[in-house]
Amino acid sequence: MIEGRMETRTAILRAARTLFLERGYAGASVRSVASAAGVDAALPIHYFGTKQALFLEALPSMPDYQPLLEGDPDDLGERFVRYVLEEDGHLRPLYLTLLRASDAGAVGEQLRDLHETTFVAPLESRLAGQDAELRARLAAAVVGGLMYALWVVGDDQLLAKGEDDIIRRYGALLQHLIDDRL
Known part of the structure; x- marks a missing residue:
């Protein structure tokens, strides 16, 4: 039984x-x-x-970002943007599902917890310099903004500019936060 x-x-x-x-x-x-x-x-x-x-x-588990974070911090911005652009079909549906359900009480709380434990806290622990927590949160917002533009808004013109160019430019933006250059 x-x-x-x-x-x-x-x-x-x-x-x-x-x-x-x-x-x-x-x-x-x-x-x-x-x-x-x-x-x-x-x-x-x-x-x-x-x-x-x-x-x-x-829900399937959140992606493990730890391998991305453990690499060379000098190219983390580009590596992370490449990861988002070349994701394996797991991250996008999970992101969209959580986003669309985020106003459902416990789901929103779970989303905030996942945001903290899978991205912000691990990144913060790798950052040197002042305001590591703020920079980790801003980096998460930058990555979230890219996912929003690509997967919610469907900004096809952004992708038409070329994946390598997006990785280089958006990666540089993210890298500025990681390196404390802003």
Whole structure:
């Protein structure tokens, strides 16, 4: 019996992850998750309590930025911009899903926590000089702005300028914050 419960729970999580990434938080109902999982409509709430709790547990993990941060700090700006532009299809749907769900109470809190623990705090720990925390937060905002322009606004003209040029220029902007040159 326990094995069946774990399989049901896993099926619900798998279906929820797929639907939340495809449709967003508002577009994926608990009923549609249950249907996609092939279970009774009441089971997602039975196993997870609320739609928010299901959403938070179903999301794939945030990318591990640590390898990017551990490299040479002198080219971190360009490396990070290249990472965003050449992402493997995991970061963009996760970013868009979290952004679109950020006004849903616990989801917004989780997003802030992920922002702190996966980007701001690790970057801050690598920065030398004054105002490391402020510079780490500004760097996060700069990276977030690029993702917003590319993935929310869909600024195709930006991409048309050439990936190498964007990496060089936007990377330099980010590098200024990292190096404390502003």
